[in-house]
Each structure stands twice: as structure tokens, then as C-alpha cells.
Amino acid sequence: MALSSTLCRLNLIPRPWLPYTVTTLRALKLKPHKPQLLRPMWAPLTLSSFSVSAQIHRPQDDNLIVLGIETGCDDTAAAVSSGEILSQVVSSQADLLVRYGGVAPKMAEEAHSQVIDQVVQEALNQANLSEADLSAVAVTIGPGLSLCLRVGVQKARKTAGSFNLPLIGVHHMEAHALVARLMERELQFPFMALLISGGQNLLILAQGLGQYIQLGTSIDDAIGEAYDKTAKWLGLDMRRSGGPAIEELAREGDAESIKFSIPMKQHKDCNFSYAGLKTQVRLAIESRNINAEIPISCASSQDRRSRADIAASFQRVAVLHLEERCERAIEWALKIEPSIKHLVVSGGVASNQYVRARLDQVVKKNSLQLVCPPPSLCTDNGVMVAWTGIEHFRMGRFDPPPPAVESEDFVYDLRPRWPLGEEYAEGRSEARSLRKARIHPSLTSIIQASLQQQH
Numbered sequence: 001m002a003l004s005s006t007l008c009r010l011n012l013i014p015r016p017w018l019p020y021t022v023t024t025l026r027a028l029k030l031k032p033h034k035p036q037l038l039r040p041m042w043a044p045l046t047l048s049s050f051s052v053s054a055q056i057h058r059p060q061d062d063n064l065i066v067l068g069i070e071t072g073c074d075d076t077a078a079a080v081s082s083g084e085i086l087s088q089v090v091s092s093q094a095d096l097l098v099r100y101g102g103v104a105p106k107m108a109e110e111a112h113s114q115v116i117d118q119v120v121q122e123a124l125n126q127a128n129l130s131e132a133d134l135s136a137v138a139v140t141i142g143p144g145l146s147l148c149l150r151v152g153v154q155k156a157r158k159t160a161g162s163f164n165l166p167l168i169g170v171h172h173m174e175a176h177a178l179v180a181r182l183m184e185r186e187l188q189f190p191f192m193a194l195l196i197s198g199g200q201n202l203l204i205l206a207q208g209l210g211q212y213i214q215l216g217t218s219i220d221d222a223i224g225e226a227y228d229k230t231a232k233w234l235g236l237d238m239r240r241s242g243g244p245a246i247e248e249l250a251r252e253g254d255a256e257s258i259k260f261s262i263p264m265k266q267h268k269d270c271n272f273s274y275a276g277l278k279t280q281v282r283l284a285i286e287s288r289n290i291n292a293e294i295p296i297s298c299a300s301s302q303d304r305r306s307r308a309d310i311a312a313s314f315q316r317v318a319v320l321h322l323e324e325r326c327e328r329a330i331e332w333a334l335k336i337e338p339s340i341k342h343l344v345v346s347g348g349v350a351s352n353q354y355v356r357a358r359l360d361q362v363v364k365k366n367s368l369q370l371v372c373p374p375p376s377l378c379t380d381n382g383v384m385v386a387w388t389g390i391e392h393f394r395m396g397r398f399d400p401p402p403p404a405v406e407s408e409d410f411v412y413d414l415r416p417r418w419p420l421g422e423e424y425a426e427g428r429s430e431a432r433s434l435r436k437a438r439i440h441p442s443l444t445s446i447i448q449a450s451l452q453q454q455h
């Protein structure tokens, strides 16, 4: 990918909001607060990337400034947060997605490597800060593509090592859920979250920081993958990824025109499956002789109408599957934690207005409140990583600064398959996940082990 084409996208995502006045920002800069690091108290745990060091004197919450780095899939993202958003930079690999019809790990890794330094620098520049002003560096260590995660982790370790900063390894899906707490200060644990992205669907009950019960997960393709493939087969413009293209085209179509069947109706659980719906869509496209080689912009009006009907019918059923799972998950979650008041919906697909509107009806029926971060914080971003870093740092969960110069044979702690929580026992179904291979214990089990060790 041409470096220039990537760089010119660096500023495409505007700073969402800058609640601090310039004066406050300057004050922050002039008086950076670093954690008072008492090294002898660090006690790294074998299971965890976190050193649980609650006794360490930490700066007041308001004074933390954390750099967040995200490279788990196809977006190179960095942001600086102090509990407010000081900067946000995303360099997307949309042109690679178009060229390869999906994420090609090796190409994605190269693209990340080309831009990571500039993305991080731009995030610091936008925040008007330098590395020396930071309190810590947070980075996604999983789940995701190892080749891609490695680029971010390498950069984070280099930055933290050079400036003697603590490091926080972040779970990508936890970050999607927790970013809602940055936006909605009223959002307290316990709450529910539906995380819908390109790689995974997850329904969780968040009982506390790092404490999650997994109510449902994808047993094959995630909803974002189904949006992307449908868009590709319909010959839509994939430059903004498939989801937004389907959302737009679906507005022109008749959502009742094709009766796709709702996935997993017979399974009374909260798991998700989109592989079958994808096949139904592909067959519908083939039977209507739609040629994806002809871009939608060149299609006849009848052809366009036919594509719009498929987009709308697909979207209706894809979202009905979410609604049905959420209804059941709310029932389960309220049995475990009757005080739940919120359902957070986050991840790339949560940017979709139709998805939001339908899920809003589901939560209202159950007297809950829907919390959706703004679209720029639903798709992969560095803010969610920085914020999750702040949340864990406040609890004393972080690693000591890495050495300024890393040894050549250092093995990075990358967790491409890393469950967030433990499965809800009563929710186990016979439809077993195809993605059973677990490389790491869940984040929740790691946190629980570390808490037990503390007592």
C-alpha cells in the first residue's frame, strides 16, 4: 500500500470532542503526573500480563494520561486519553480490503508497520503532548491476528521502554465494552454488553472490571463478516467496509421481499451463527443473476432494486437474530444480577442506525437503557484501549516498564485467541463453538487468580 495514500487518511477521523479547554490541556502538559513507581512491589503473575500492584502509590485518577495503541486487525489506531479524549487517530486499510476482499494478515501486518510510528506521533501531536508526559502505555494484546497484534505491542514496548512507562495489556473485546463507560459516566457495573464486530459477536454480563460472564458467542461467522460478504457479493463500494454500504442500500429496499430464515431458532441459547445466513444470501444473489463485477453505481434500476431488496432482507434477519439473542440474554442476566440497568452495544456493527433502533426497542421492553458509543468509538480505535488502560491502571493492574533495549529473542505476549469471560453454565448449548481452540485462559480467570493471590 502506498504510504502516502495511508497517511492522507490519518486525519480523516476528527477529534470527537475536546472537553478540556486549551488552558486545562496546557496545565496538564506543564504539570505531567507520572506514577510514583515503587519497583520492589511489582510482583508479576505467571498467568497474567498484569502485575497486580495495588499497593503502589498511583497518581490521582484525574492526572493519568495514557497512550492507547490498537493494531489487532485492519486498523492502525492510537489515541491519548486522560479520562477525556485528548486525541484519536485511525489509519484504515480500506484499499487492502477492497483489493483482497478481506483482511490478508501478511499485507495487514506490513501496512501496520508502515504507519504505526506516524499514527502514534500524530496522536501525541494532536494531544499536544510528548511521550514524557504520559503516565502509561496501553496496547491490545488479543484477541486478533498475531502478526498484526505484534506490530502494536512492539511499538508500545519500545515507547514504554524508552520513557520508563508502565505497560497495560488490553483485551480488545473488553475495550469495546468499557469505552461506553468513558462516554456514559452513569454506567456502573453490573451491566450487559452486546459486542458486534467483524471477527466476533459476544454477549456478556460485566460484573466488574475484568469480571465477565459470557452469555453467548459466535459459533461461526460474526455479523460484521456477513455484512462484508453480502456487500462484496452485491458489488457494493467496500471502501468504508461492507457494513455502511449495506446499511445505505437497505434503505432503498423491501426488507420483507425475501424470506431468509432466522439463524439458530431451534437453539434456545444466546450464541450466534451467521454462516448459514451468508449461504442463503449467496444463493439468493446467484438465483437473481446479480453480477458483482458490475458495480452498483453502473447497475440498471431494476438490478439496483433487486440488490437493495437483498440488502434490506439480509439486514432485517441478521438483526432479528441479534434481537432474539438479546431478549434471552436479558432474561438470564437479570436472574444473575437483578440490578442491571444498561445494555451496552459496541463494536463496528453498532454504528448501524437500524441495529441501534431495533435493539433500543428490545431494551425498552425490558425497562433497560441502551448505551451506544458514537460510531467512531464503536469501530476499532485507540481511545477504547487507552481508556481500558486507565481503568486497569486505577486498579493497580499493569506491567513494569520494559527494558529500553529489548533482547533479540524476546517472546511477545500475544493472545490471538483469548476468551473474555467464562461461559454461563446454564447457557451451554449443544451447538458447540467451532472455535474451541483456547490458547489462553480467559481474562476473567486471570483476574480472579490474581485477586486470590492478593488475599
Ligand code: KG4
Pocket (backbone or CB within 6 Å): 073, 196, 197, 198, 199, 200, 223, 224, 225, 227, 228, 241, 242, 243, 244, 247, 347, 348, 349, 350, 351, 352, 353, 378, 379, 380
Ligand atoms: O469492530 P470493528 O471495527 O473491527 C473488528 O472486527 O474488530 O468492526 C468492523 C466491522 C466490519 O465488518 C464492518 O462492516 C462493520 O463492522 N460495520 C458495520 C457498520 N460499520 C461498520 N456493519 C453494519 N453497519 C455499519 N454501519
